[in-house]
Amino acid sequence: MRTNSQTRLINLIIIALFSAIIGIFSQVMIPIPPVPFTGQTLAVGLAATILGAKRGTYSVLLYLLLGAVGIPVFAEMTSGISRIVGPTGGYLIGFIPAAFFVGFYLEKTKFTVFHAIIANIISMFFPLLIGTAWLKVAASLSWTAAFVGGFFPFILVGIAKAILAGWLGILLRSRLESAKVLPKSTTA
Template identity: 65%
Template sequence: MTKDQLKLRSLIITALFAAITGVMAQLFIPLPLVPITGQTLAIGLAATILGSKYGTLSVLLYLAIGAAGVPVFAEFSGGVSKLVGPTGGYLIGYIPTVFIMGYYLEKTSFTIKNALIANIIGMFITLIFGTAWLKVAANLSWTAAFMAGFAPFIIGGFIKAALASWIGILTRQRLMSAKLLFHEQLSKNKDKIA
């Protein structure tokens, strides 16, 4: 299989992750301002499996589809208004989150331990972006924004980080061994299990 064929397969899997994120967004627990969703688990999986480049592309595709009005955001919603509304900071925050998580894994190694570290870092990046945006968009105090947009998600964030790390590394290894995923770091032999 040529390098171009492997890249094409990686792009197809990237698009698939944008779709998976849209599906996982519909798994939610409503809260007063910000619902708990499966989006962050999907974002963690995208970064862990695809790395920085393709993971970020999957998030950009997901956000573009949602901004165009396709109901892929939580509660079957879509449109630009979601990106600039009170929960928009979480959505926009997915971009640096996935890039930094993937970059960390590429610079260290794709192991469950490193994936857990990356996913925990990613959780905090998303929560910081989301809380800061929530404070401004909903005109809240820092304390109210923290209590509504950060504190309720910490325990669930750690659980999702652990799941994304374990499932993500195992899935990545299987995709790479089946030659369904291409990654530039493969030549450096950084894919191993811990």
């Protein structure tokens, strides 16, 4: 049986690991015109699906903090507070409620592939909506221009990444539960 300090240490390691995974996936880029797609949202969905609301959100917060202080974890090996407050910063900020929602939804329902896919599809709209609104204000765009450039191009790929995050996340979560790295799900 683990002590409380051992459990806390394992949680910190898992949070740090998933923060690093988000940073690594952020470097995976598919250059599809007009906007390249990265693995960031897939990694955020995986972290939340596997870790739940609290640890998944902490992983995202740590990822954002690392990038803000200058560690190049954002897309294209970039970093800095200017990335967070710049025109595309709303997408990064949107990862926080997205991760929390996925974990919260799964904790209140059940950690199944079906529920994970539903939660990830719904959550993909958090960064898109926050990011589009932020882009509109930061770049002084019209709502139409912001939605055309910052929302619509990401929907289909976002759905595909949400389905993958839900399926793969539940698969990995069940393996981590079997290995006793994560506690067994106790939801209905």
